[in-house]
Amino acid sequence: MRLTTKGRYAVTAMLDLALYGDRGPISLADISSRQDISLSYLEQLFAKLRRRELVRSIRGPGGGYRLSRPGEEIFVAEIIDAVDERVDATGCSGQSDCQDGHTCLTHHLWSDLSEQIHHFLSDISLASLVQRRDVQAVSARQRLRGESEQTIVLTAID
Amino acid sequence: MRLTTKGRYAVTAMLDLALYGDRGPISLADISSRQDISLSYLEQLFAKLRRRELVRSIRGPGGGYRLSRPGEEIFVAEIIDAVDERVDATGCSGQSDCQDGHTCLTHHLWSDLSEQIHHFLSDISLASLVQRRDVQAVSARQRLRGESEQTIVLTAID
């Protein structure tokens, strides 16, 4: 089953767009510093997100990324699928050839589980995440941290 | 999230015990050949299963492993927990310190997902798997294969 930092980073970054992207494009550098994700790694992930048309890019100064659809219409499952290839608990990627060409003893169990997970994540939209209490709280903390960092920079310049 | 071959192997091996173990202990060598899992690897997994008291071992010739409880009372989630440590989709093992000491933006989402998966797998007993059509079918094929292998061996000896 694939569900690692890669998928978590992707969802986090997309949620960052949903939270802060309403006033124009967000640069990966912004996401990188807010969410503590390596910039180059983000570039790799966003290449995949762009191919799946989950985000739109705007080049040049002031550019960045925007969600290609409203947050109501983007679901967590799509994001993970885009970067992780698939959410799949079987060992044979659903091919049923897990035991030298045949179905292994537990194939259907993992297949059922995968479906279960996919269904769960297909129901969660970015917009619904934005609404959540816990997301709001973390976002508020991140905004604070961002401001204090700016202060530090300004003080250092002064 | 941890759900790899390790956990799949463990569940498959335990299901093998549930399927064939009613007439006495099953050796790891038997499981190894039936399910195509490396013997030494099985030994590692069964060390963990034994520690969690999911199986009982019988040493010496004719020995092997038995389920320590009836299949009705052993659940897939326990097996995976035993070998994989935990089924957990969060990056911080539920510690909520995913972003330098604080909760990351998507922590609760992964936490919810983990609970969902765990709940799903906690409901599936070995006994219920044994009953399943698809498991019966695969098991029948494995038995056939086993017999033909024996024939080959006997022919070779002859």
Place this chain on the structure above:
DNA sequence: ATTTACCCGATTAATTTAGTCGGGTATGTC
């Protein structure tokens, strides 16, 4: 005694993930 099969730790090989690097290209601003 000898064979079977569990027991255990250490080590290695393979795979995957995470991250880096170095170069490009479009675009807005002065």
Place this chain on the structure above:
DNA sequence: GACATACCCGACTAAATTAATCGGGTAAAT
């Protein structure tokens, strides 16, 4: 049009984890 920004892209490296091997034990049955 020079310059800075920020996307774009492929190749490479490092780290972590998983899967598997190896070598030597020990309990028990025949």
